[in-house]
Each structure stands twice: as structure tokens, then as C-alpha cells.
Amino acid sequence: MRHTFWIFTALLCLLTIQAIAAEKVDAEFRLTNVKAEHVTVAGSFNGWDANANALQLYDDVWQTTIPLDAGYYYYKFVVDGNWIPDPNNPERVNDGGDSFNSILKVGEPPVPQRIRASEPLPRKNLPHPLLTSNPEWVELYWFAWEVLWSKVHEGTKANGFVKHYLDEGFNEQIYQWDTCFMALFAMYGRDVFPAMESLDNFYLKQRADGYIQRVYHETTGEEVAEPTPDEPLVNPPLFAWVEWLNVQRTGDPSRVRRILPTLVRYYEWLQNNCRAEEGHGLYYNTPLGSGMDNTPRGELGKGGWIDMSCQQALAAQCISRLAAIIHDSALVERFDNEARSLSALIDSLCWDEERQGYFDYLPSREPGPARHLGSYWTLQVIDNKERLNSMIQHLLNPQYFARPHMLPTLSAADPQYDPFGHYWKGGVWAPTNYMTVSGLERLGDHDTAYEIAVNHLNNLSQVFTDFLPDEDSIAFEERYADGYKTLWECYSPERAAPATRWDNTFFSRQDFVGWTGLGPIAMLLETVIGIDANALDNKIVWHIRRNDLHGVEKYLFGEQQIDLLYNPLRIPPQLLVTCEEQFKLIIEHNGKTITFDIPYSGTHSFDLPAGE
Numbered sequence: 001m002r003h004t005f006w007i008f009t010a011l012l013c014l015l016t017i018q019a020i021a022a023e024k025v026d027a028e029f030r031l032t033n034v035k036a037e038h039v040t041v042a043g044s045f046n047g048w049d050a051n052a053n054a055l056q057l058y059d060d061v062w063q064t065t066i067p068l069d070a071g072y073y074y075y076k077f078v079v080d081g082n083w084i085p086d087p088n089n090p091e092r093v094n095d096g097g098d099s100f101n102s103i104l105k106v107g108e109p110p111v112p113q114r115i116r117a118s119e120p121l122p123r124k125n126l127p128h129p130l131l132t133s134n135p136e137w138v139e140l141y142w143f144a145w146e147v148l149w150s151k152v153h154e155g156t157k158a159n160g161f162v163k164h165y166l167d168e169g170f171n172e173q174i175y176q177w178d179t180c181f182m183a184l185f186a187m188y189g190r191d192v193f194p195a196m197e198s199l200d201n202f203y204l205k206q207r208a209d210g211y212i213q214r215v216y217h218e219t220t221g222e223e224v225a226e227p228t229p230d231e232p233l234v235n236p237p238l239f240a241w242v243e244w245l246n247v248q249r250t251g252d253p254s255r256v257r258r259i260l261p262t263l264v265r266y267y268e269w270l271q272n273n274c275r276a277e278e279g280h281g282l283y284y285n286t287p288l289g290s291g292m293d294n295t296p297r298g299e300l301g302k303g304g305w306i307d308m309s310c311q312q313a314l315a316a317q318c319i320s321r322l323a324a325i326i327h328d329s330a331l332v333e334r335f336d337n338e339a340r341s342l343s344a345l346i347d348s349l350c351w352d353e354e355r356q357g358y359f360d361y362l363p364s365r366e367p368g369p370a371r372h373l374g375s376y377w378t379l380q381v382i383d384n385k386e387r388l389n390s391m392i393q394h395l396l397n398p399q400y401f402a403r404p405h406m407l408p409t410l411s412a413a414d415p416q417y418d419p420f421g422h423y424w425k426g427g428v429w430a431p432t433n434y435m436t437v438s439g440l441e442r443l444g445d446h447d448t449a450y451e452i453a454v455n456h457l458n459n460l461s462q463v464f465t466d467f468l469p470d471e472d473s474i475a476f477e478e479r480y481a482d483g484y485k486t487l488w489e490c491y492s493p494e495r496a497a498p499a500t501r502w503d504n505t506f507f508s509r510q511d512f513v514g515w516t517g518l519g520p521i522a523m524l525l526e527t528v529i530g531i532d533a534n535a536l537d538n539k540i541v542w543h544i545r546r547n548d549l550h551g552v553e554k555y556l557f558g559e560q561q562i563d564l565l566y567n568p569l570r571i572p573p574q575l576l577v578t579c580e581e582q583f584k585l586i587i588e589h590n591g592k593t594i595t596f597d598i599p600y601s602g603t604h605s606f607d608l609p610a611g612e
Helices: 009-021 135-149 176-189 195-204 239-250 256-273 306-325 329-349 373-381 385-395 430-442 446-466 515-528
Strands: 025-032 039-043 056-058 061-068 071-079 082-084 092-094 100-106 128-131 152-154 164-166 173-175 215-217 531-534 539-544 550-557 560-567 574-579 583-589 592-598 602-607
Touching: 025 071, 025 100, 039 061, 061 071, 128 135, 128 515, 135 176, 135 446, 135 515, 164 176, 164 195, 173 176, 173 195, 176 195, 176 239, 176 430, 176 515, 195 239, 195 256, 239 256, 239 306, 239 531, 256 306, 256 329, 306 329, 306 373, 329 373, 373 385, 373 430, 385 446, 430 446, 430 515, 446 515, 515 531, 531 550, 539 560, 574 583, 574 592, 592 602
Parallel strands: 539 583
Antiparallel strands: 025 061, 039 071, 056 061, 071 082, 071 100, 092 100, 128 550, 152 164, 173 215, 531 539, 550 560, 560 574, 574 602, 583 592
């Protein structure tokens, strides 16, 4: 193993001692004048487990006492299976749907403390970007790595997870699609961070029939619930996409033979369990399963979810490519056909000629009502250039997606669009921005990709530097004493601020690295600096579109570290390359393509044509 991990044993022991020493406070839960057979309480203190804490009936009062640490908690009563807020507690917050969560204050809550690693981040093993015109982006880059360093967790015998894995930091569970997007930037620090090993947690939990749940408890490693046809409890099937990008960037196919059967079985489970007659061959998910929780989709039900269908087509495409690496021609042909047929079906059923875009496909055989960013998964799998050009024009139109912070997940023209974000009703999210940018680059539209990436980094940096929240808008458990200079779960499309979360009351979660690291790390290296590495073919394509001194040192390419520096201050501009082994470097610069065969280790300098 090439990874070097710092073990946080001392920190974990300290936290454990503090938890044991802290005096518990008896929290009383009472529900009066309710006729029921069974009442429980579920909340943030028990993982929202409806079976964990039952209430007993005494005369006309259902009640129980639970010893809890001092703090703020959210909860609901579950009355004969029906979830209701506490009718006798006026302190409540919207639950992201049509109801509320009650808020309970227990004892005298301490001031929350941010979690930070006890050992220093080993920066020497990470890429070092240089951007002389934007040092604030470099600061944000290193901050993202620092926060991720505190998110490395250890597996236990109880949960059956791998030795080290990345935790998204949302709650005491691990999530499929959070982990996939974390891996997409953490793989740039694979000597330090367990990027791909974190996916193995989910592979290890795969059932015999191929099923992998979207979320598992970190304490026990168990599934959160039993899947049903109405709630299959899956996330976007992105494993194969991440595995393919990883093997391209590392040039190391050693994982492929092991993980490919897992990916095939998972694809087959989705194929058999996430399609219904209403979708006419397309795939369905649920609001939470899609990851785009409160996106307004009309009466979509088990119709054709544009994002889920595209994600499954992308999975088939990547499985075919992975199969080619191990020379499994039958699997290559099978999944190439899967990808082509599903992409053609999406192109046929989901295109709305009147609105010139791809949309969800309703059971009524009509296009869905919302123009949302989930439809831009088509950039990954559709080859209809005329239609995709129309989609791209909508990205650049302020009426839809070109807001001050690009790209809101719901079109600004939608009647439910919320300028404060309200989670997925207009919030700007790293995963959908990254997906869109990478799709644009697949199509060769590097200029639009660059515009979106620069806009995103400018907004992240402005919030990081300047944002001072009204503390009433911060969730109780995140009212830190050391300020709010951080990365957030999602952002407002209209102002330099975080987006409001599901309750449209508090701002979204802080220190979310988590997938927000995609912007400061992956988009910075891939789109802003412009490095497209393909270690399988031993080549790097560098799209130089900046006019400042910029580049990256200690960039891990295959098994070697390389330095790339563009110096426009020289006349003509100069390129400096330091490497350990030979490789091919293709420069896209001022509308010209120039190929250099870097023949051996050492430092090489090249003159580039000056711009007109």
C-alpha cells in the first residue's frame, strides 16, 4: 500500500473519556390525549430510529425518559406508524416536507467545537497548485484538504468497514453518492487519503442478489431499512464512473478485476428493481434516493427520472470500458449495447421540443414540469449535438442557470425557485456543478466549463473570506465560537452566502468536505489549471487558458510525480516540465495543439507560440 495515514487514536480516546465523564440529563418526552396502540420517539439523538425508544402509557399520558448529553435535539413522535411533531412544543423547524421537527433543549448545551485532526496534514504528499492571480483559490484548496484530513475514519469490527475511509460529515451514516463525489477529488491525494478504499465499504455490504443500499450506519455497518419497490433505498449508481476515472488517472488496473463483478451485479439489481411500466424502460428513484431531495418533479412517481436513467447509462458505459481493460470482450459488447440503447431511449422519451431541453418523463407520457440541473447528466451520455447545444445555451442564460453563483439546481424561471437556495430548490451544489462541468469537457466545450468553474471558485472564496452570518440562521449544533470561515454544503445562487437547508430556516452544513471539496480541488486542477491526465495512455492534455504564471507541482501521474509550470512572462511563453519517467504532453494553447514527447526524467523547457 502506498497510502500513509495518520491515526487519530489519541483524539478518539480523549473524546471517549469526555463523553463518559459528561453527566447525562434526563430528557422527558410526553404525549397527551392521543389514542394509539404504539408510540415511540425518533430524533437526532437515536438516528431517527422509529423503534429505538418506546413510550409507555400512564393514565392518558404517553411518556418516557431518555438520558442525553446536554445539547439541542430534533425529534418527532411516531404514533401507530404516523410521524408527528410534538403538539405541546412550540419550538419547531420545518422538516423539509409538509411537516415539522420539534426542537428540544437538554441541560445547558456547551459551545460546539469543530472537529480537526490532531496530526498535521502531510502537504508534501499532495499536489501543490500555483495561481499567481488567484492566491485566494490556493488558500481554499489547502483548507479543503485540511478539513478532509479530519474526515478520515477507522473501520471497526462492529461496522465491518475498511481500515480507513472518508466520512462525509453529515451524520453518523455513510452515503453512496457523497462518497463517490468525495473520491473524485480525494484520488488526487491518494498517497494520503483512502479515496477508492471508501467505496469498498459499500462493495463489502453488497447482498447476494447485487443490492447495495444508499446508506449504512457507521456504528453497526447495517442497512438503515429494508428496501421496497416504492422506496428502493438506492443512490445514483456512480460507482462505475468513479472507478473508470480513477483507473484513467492512476493507470493502475489492479482493482478492476476485483470490483467489476460487484458493479455488474449492482447494475443488474437496478435493472430488475428500479424500472416500472410507467417509465417505459427508463429508471426511477425517489426524492431522497436521487440526492436532489426537494426538487419539484410533479407527479413523477415511477416514471422516467432523467438523472437516474442517465446515471445508469453512464454506469453501463463505464462498465464496458473497465471490461476492456481486462479483455472481457463479451462484457464489453453487452454493456456497450446497454449504454447505447438506454441513451437512445432517453434521447427519444425525455426531449421536449417546445422547451428545447431534456426533462423527467412522467407516467402520463408528458415531460416533467421542472427544468432542473439533474437533466444535465445528459451531457455525460447523449451525443445529439444539436440538442445538447440548446441545453448549454440554457446554462448561459440568466433566465435559467446563469445566476450570480452558477449553477442553481432549479431554473430561476421555475415558480418554486428560491433565491436563498432552500436546498435543491435553487441551491448551488458541488456535485451537480462538477457533473455539468465534466460533461461540458467531454463535449469539448472547455470555455463554458472554465467560465462555470471560475464563477464557482470566486463565490466559494468570497463566502469563505467575507461571510458573517446572523447566528439565528445557524443550526444549534453548529454555532461555533471560532467564526464561520469554512466551506458549506450548498450555496445561494443570488448572493455570497450559503444556501438554506431542507427546513429553509438554517443555513446548510459547515465544513462540508464532503463533496464541496470538488470545487477547490478537482475543478481547480482539472478545469481551471486545465490538466486532463490519462495514465492508461501515458499522456496528459493541458488546456492552458490563463495568462498568469500558473501550474502544479507534485502532481501524481501514474506512479510518478510531475511538475508543470506555464510562464507567460517570458517572450515567447515558456513551459517547464519536471518528471521522473517519459510521457506524452499535449498542449492546447491559443487555439493550437502542440505535442511534446517528454523523453526522460529531469526538467525540460519548451517555448510556446505567443498569442495573437
